[in-house]
């Protein structure tokens with residue numbers, strides 16, 4: 496199928512948008528190695544080159560996604576104040592649609608109370624550990640108060656950053672992080688005529704845009720959404736963040752759809768994911784069926800629930816943090832649950848850091864195209880009239896139940912960090928929703 500046809504197909508099943516959240520507690524990072532350590536030498540400040548062949552894709556991204564992204568330097572003297580600004584609001588004054596989307600997205604909240612509450616104390620006590628988080632959550636050099644520098648004795652020292660912008664720091668993954676290097680704009684090839692942004696005549700245009708097809712590649716997202724298996728902690732053979740490889744090994748990665756084709760339909764900047772009910776409904780198909788013909792008291796009753804990963808381009812879910820509760824219970828004539836009849840099966844990857852090591856409890860995530868088929872069985876009590884089958888999604892389960900409560904036990908937390916994590920604990924308890932809910936009538940006996 497041609498590229499155009501594919502895009503159209505995705506538009507039709509993914510029209511709506513919002514929130515997400517994820518993985519990686521502090522502990523995880525203690526295991527991430529050299530790749531994420533601050534650079535040991537300052538590279539010269541040239542903007543990334545364009546690659547001309549496919550083999551150079553990797554080189555291009557290595558250069559484009561240096562960690563942290565080097566200081567932008569002085570803006571060209573002919574830039575207006577708005578063109579020279581790195582702040583998302585400045586971009587938004589000429590690109591209002593992308594700004595409105597981004598503001599709603601999780602990328603703009605990547606320095607929210609959960610991450611920032613863990614990072615804030617480290618910025619004082621251990622800047623190298625703070626930078627291990629910032630390279631993904633706030634990747635511009637201008638977002639860090641201290642910058643790494645190599646001393647004469649070839650050691651890493653941290654020095655005050657004269658270009659630090661404390662407001663930009665808390666804006667997370669900004670327009671600049673993805674689009675600007677040395678004050679030059681980078682972007683995708685021109686889009687379809689009908690959706691291409693229009694600018695009033697005479698609008699200053701920051702000396703144009705370097706257009707590159709690499710903005711349309713899944714590799715663009717890889718640096719932050721994939722831990723290198725060679726260089727990071729493996730739990731039962733799997734990196735804690737493996738989204739790119741899951742995609743690459745699926746039909747989607749074999750030319751069907753890039754991350755952008757699904758997560759940025761019509762180039763929108765919302766990046767919806769597991770936190771958005773409508774979004775998840777577009778990717779997952781669920782069916783519940785009673786398998787039993789008779790419903791005489793004492794008979795065996797069987798209900799099957801099928802959850803199909805129809806259109807998530809990676810495992811459902813891809814991270815260790817969400818849990819999906821697939822549940823069923825027997826109801827009486829008035830719709831009340833009969834005590835003791837509720838059953839559940841959990842979809843997710845339960846991996847936890849306990850007693851100094853990582854332990855996998857289970858991994859029931861559904862691979863792309865795969866399905867979970869769960870059969871619930873009961874012996875029929877006499878008062879049963881109906882069965883309720885439902886599926887609940889808890890996007891931040893790991894944080895809410897395991898990580899934040901444990902983190903708050905640390906007596907050495909500053910009061911600022913404690914306040915932030917208390918807020919994160921609250922927020923992470925509010926993100927759950929019901930994805931599917933169905934009442935089935937028993938067959939007449």
Ligand code: HEC
Nearest residue numbers: 514515516601604605631716719754758766767768769770
């Ligand atoms: C600079 C690092 C970085 C880059 C580049 C990046 N992301 Fe993200 N992404 C993150 C972080 C960090 C979060 C989590 C933000 C939060 O919740 O605090 C996130 C969140 C998301 C979510 C929301 C997940 C959810 O839980 O609902 C989606 C979807 C997503 N990213 C897709 C993409 C796609 C597609 C690309 C490439 C076009 C991309 N990201 C590029 C770091 C990045």
Ligand code: HEC
Nearest residue numbers: 515516517518519521524609610613627628631719720814
């Ligand atoms: C390689 C990139 C990367 C690094 C390094 C990284 N993260 Fe993340 N982080 C992500 C991505 C991607 C997500 C979103 C995952 C999802 O949507 O489920 C995320 C999600 C989170 C979340 C949940 C989202 C929220 O806003 O509550 C927290 C908390 C978090 N990270 C904290 C940290 C901390 C603390 C560190 C450093 C110790 C760190 N991360 C290092 C990529 C990274």
Ligand code: HEC
Nearest residue numbers: 577578585586589670674680681682694698699700703704
């Ligand atoms: C004063 C107005 C103005 C500001 C501020 C501005 N831009 Fe632009 N931008 C433009 C104009 C005009 C174009 C069209 C240029 C062209 O097509 O050659 C453009 C084009 C782009 C494109 C290519 C879009 C396309 O049509 O394909 C990207 C990406 C972009 N800008 C990113 C940014 C980012 C990121 C910022 C903030 C750091 C920013 N711009 C700030 C006016 C502005």
Ligand code: HEC
Nearest residue numbers: 586590593594597668669670673683686710711755759762
């Ligand atoms: C996580 C990375 C990321 C962030 C953050 C981000 N963009 Fe983009 N942007 C992209 C990618 C990738 C594309 C190309 C998508 C595609 O081709 O499907 C793009 C496309 C664009 C385009 C071209 C749109 C079109 O229809 O042709 C503009 C303009 C733009 N971005 C501006 C912005 C502005 C302004 C912000 C901040 C408010 C921003 N971007 C934030 C990754 C990002």
Ligand code: HEC
Nearest residue numbers: 720739742753754757768769778806807808811812813814
């Ligand atoms: C075929 C469409 C499709 C493709 C391709 C795709 N995704 Fe997703 N993605 C989804 C759907 C649907 C969901 C919601 C269900 C889920 O969470 O798995 C999702 C969820 C997510 C989440 C939320 C976290 C979680 O635990 O599930 C992140 C982060 C994400 N995608 C990133 C990516 C990245 C990065 C790529 C490319 C390597 C990508 N996606 C490719 C459809 C897609």
